[in-house]
Amino acid sequence: MPDSPFTYPDVGATRGPLPAGYDHLEVRRAIAKGEDEFRRLGDAVLAYRMQRGLGIFRSADTPVAQPGSLVTVRLGVGPLGIPAPCxxxxxxxxxxxxxxxxxxxxxxxxxxEELFTVEYDRPTDTVYGIVTAFSRPAAWYTRLAGPVGRLAQRTAASAYLATLRRTPVEWK
Known part of the structure; x- marks a missing residue:
């Protein structure tokens, strides 16, 4: 899978305006105060803490995110869960x-594509957690899920941010 192509042509598009033809998502929440918290929570994001905290993290070939790192999460519940490579x-x-x-x-x-970030607003000393994504169904069952699948994605994004907000100081 290291050389597998991405399943969409708009690679890197979460850097700017999201491309047409996909469902779009952005969830933004204030999660902490202070530059130290920004740095700590940034480290947590890069160490896949959001995925680990939700219990969907399965594997990564690097301990922290790096361009090209392979990451597998498990989506779904119990025996209905499926591996989702990224x-x-x-x-x-x-x-x-x-x-x-x-x-x-x-x-x-x-x-x-999905982007997981923390941003530090210096004027207010506020740390924001943000999940931004564009996606469309790639399997028959996700097409069948329709609006329920999009609601599940929005719910997961909110849960990612709640998990990050609760990250203990000694999370590593």
Whole structure:
């Protein structure tokens, strides 16, 4: 799977305006205060803490997100859960923004990209958690799910941010 192509042509599009032809998602929440918290939570995002905290993380070939890292999450519940392979497209490590985006690979039930970030708003000293995504169904069962699948994605994005907000100081 290291050389598998992404399942969508718009690789890297979470960097700017999201492309047409997909369902779009952005969930943004204030999750902490202070630059130290921004740095700590940025480290947590890069170490897949959001996925681990939800219990969907299965594997990654690097301990922290790096461009090209292979990541597998498990979507669904119990025996209905399925592996969903992804590859890290890019990593953000800026003065006020940290995180990574991964894109779907063959076998993932969706086709698209998801960006997980924390942003630090210096004037207000507020740290925001943000999940941005564009996707469309890639399997018959996700097409069948329709609006329920989109609701599940929005719910998961909110849960990612709640998990990040609860990240203990000694989370590693």
């Amino acid at each position: 590859r890290v497209v890019y990593v953000l490590d800026e003065a006020d923004r940290r995180g990574f985006a991964y894109g779907t690979l063959p076998g993932h039930p969706e086709s698209g």
